[in-house]
Amino acid sequence: MPPAAYQFKSNPATNCPSISEKTCFRRVVSALDNTLQIPIRGKLNQRKVIETVVGMASNQGSIHSTTNSLVNVPCETSMRHHLQKLDFDFLQENNVEILTSDAISILNPGTAYKFAIDFTLDPYYGNQTQENCDYIVRSQKKKSTNDFYGYATLYVINKNRQLTLSILPMHPEFSSAYYVAYFLDVIKSLNLKMEVLCLDRGFYSKKVIKLLQICDVPHIIPVKRHGKRMIELLDGRGSRFDTYTMKDRKCPVTFRLAVVTTYSKGKRGKNKAINYGYVVFGIDWKFKKIFNIYRTRFAIESSYRMRNRSKPKTSSKSVKLRYFYAIVSMLLKNIWLAIAWDYFSPIQTGPRVIILRAFRFEWFLDLLWNYTKKLRKVRTRIPSYRVPIERSRYSYVK
Known part of the structure; x- marks a missing residue:
């Protein structure tokens, strides 16, 4: 009831x-x-x-x-x-309370959910001032500008429970690992467990992967296709697991690489095999499940489109x-x-x-x-600056 x-x-x-x-x-x-x-x-x-x-x-x-x-x-x-x-x-300290005050009942404490973390950018067309210079993010040109206000968000991607749990303004000096660490604390504070954390290719870095491994967080991150060794691993046919080491003088990072092969079968006029590479940790899933679960991450992109329909306008x-x-x-x-x-x-x-x-x-x-x-109440009368002059063809009605 x-x-x-x-x-x-x-x-x-x-x-x-x-x-x-x-x-x-x-x-x-x-x-x-x-x-x-x-x-x-x-x-x-x-x-x-x-x-x-x-x-x-x-x-x-x-x-x-x-x-x-x-x-x-x-x-x-x-x-x-x-x-x-x-x-x-x-606002930063209480953003989780504001966002979940009416909707947290959808989630059951102690239950494991799938989460996604991502960044969204709002175009900014003004000049940088002392007031906002610390929060203007430079990025690839979009909608005729390279300046943006950025926000990092934590999102539940389980079907019928797709909630935004936290949102933080981006600061150019803070790395992706900072926001990942913050959101991991948010999940813990809400007494929720993590089935898997899905991140986009922008989080493919030594710091983020090392942090998630140390915190024992199950995760999926698509890799970047660069480097001779990585290109060799992503070539060929057939889904497979392998290992890859991101070289670093101080602390190299080794992770398990899942290469998932899919076939176009005539979709979009293509007939070929496509390989997708993912960093996987803490999960023992088949290739098809890895691919399909990661695809649910794009629900967070839908939340951004919906947000744009309910965002007050401002040039402030x-x-x-x-x-x-x-x-x-x-x-x-x-x-x-x-x-x-x-x-x-x-x-x-x-x-x-x-x-x-x-x-x-x-x-x-x-x-x-x-x-x-x-x-x-909607305004039905708008004050005018003059009374129209009476003309021969029309009579003015008071």
Whole structure:
């Protein structure tokens, strides 16, 4: 049975249960209101600021556009002033609590899950200043810029439990191994076990592999095709295991290499064998399972596409404001999945299954924006600068 606070409402037309836009909206706002600390004095309160931010995220709006299209919301100056009161260190220390406050019940403590860690980049078109220079990441040109705000994320990739557990702003001076170590501590703090950790090719480095081996973390990492020895191992046909040593003067790293061979069979006009090389550790799986499990890592890429649909717009240089917006956009995706888990998983024998086609993410965002408009009222009159002159063909109606 669903919680008493979120009971279904009956649809008079079909006499079927349904979930209301008010329920979705309150669930998101409560998750933020219960975990954030924005000191505000006077008539305005923190909840009203958060409600406005949720409306911005659901409609991909900015502070300027949202405060001008809605009536009962704080003015643009107030919104910018109070959001700047957010503490950057507080957001980093409590990002896990914010993201999991409403959705952690999906995961069972002590159960082993598959995890992925990855980086996502938001284009930045402004100039570097003293305020943001420490968090501007240079990367390959994308969307007409080489400057980005980067975020490292920890994601559960098990089917029907795909949650973002943590997100951190990237700092150019911190290595990939730093973020991996941080996220391993997050998994431990949530009392979750790890079946396997899937990392992309960007994490293929001596530091990361050595760290995971020392911590005894089962992992899969695709290798980079460079070096005479590696190219020889990746050539040929037939799946196989081998060993490879990454040379280093101080501390060489040796790992088990799984070469998985797949066949195109005419797909995309190709008929040939393709070899994929993976660093594997702590798992004793067949080649096909290694290949298929690693493919589930791409669920984290889907989370980034969904995040881009629920990200408030801003051109601000403020690192903490952009980081806060990143947390909010990830939170919306988490709560959408939590609601789907509560209400759109039919009672049946066997494993629990979510019918996501019955509750699409786009519909969830529409419900949030619709309720925001009802709650804060859409502006129906816009002050003009003059009264139009009466013309012969048209009569002015007052």
